[in-house]
Amino acid sequence: MDKSFIRVWEEKDVKEIEPYLLIVGEVMGDCAKCKEVGLDYGAAKECPKCKTVFRYITSREATSSKPGRFTLIRRIHFKRPDLIFIDYDDYKSASGHSRAKSIFND
Numbered sequence: 353m354d355k356s357f358i359r360v361w362e363e364k365d366v367k368e369i370e371p372y373l374l375i376v377g378e379v380m381g382d383c384a385k386c387k388e389v390g391l392d393y394g395a396a397k398e399c400p401k402c403k404t405v406f407r408y409i410t411s412r413e414a415t416s417s418k419p420g421r422f423t424l425i426r427r428i429h430f431k432r433p434d435l436i437f438i439d440y441d442d443y444k445s446a447s448g449h450s451r452a453k454s455i456f457n458d
């Protein structure tokens with residue numbers, strides 16, 4: 353089978369992603385829900401602190417401005433095929449919107 357990466361755009365509520373999101377940094381991962389750092393993103397099924405079970409993954413290093421982002425995304429995907437890769441730029445922009453909205457609603 354000849355598989356390729358094809359980006360799929362879906363309408364999602366960032367509040368449904370963030371509590372299950374593992375964010376990969378340069379070396380380690382962190383939990384988007386409780387901000388716990390130093391997670392082994394290649395192995396962590398859940399956050400050791402808040403016990404959230406991860407469903408999504410993204411990487412701070414895989415922004416559109418970085419060269420080589422597709423190599424990195426591919427590497428992360430093959431390490432964690434059980435998680436759905438979320439575009440970091442989309443996530444940041446959506447979580448920024450969501451934060452701004454909740455400030456105005458308070």
Ligand SMILES: [Zn+2]
Nearest residue numbers: 383386399402
């Ligand atoms: Zn956590």
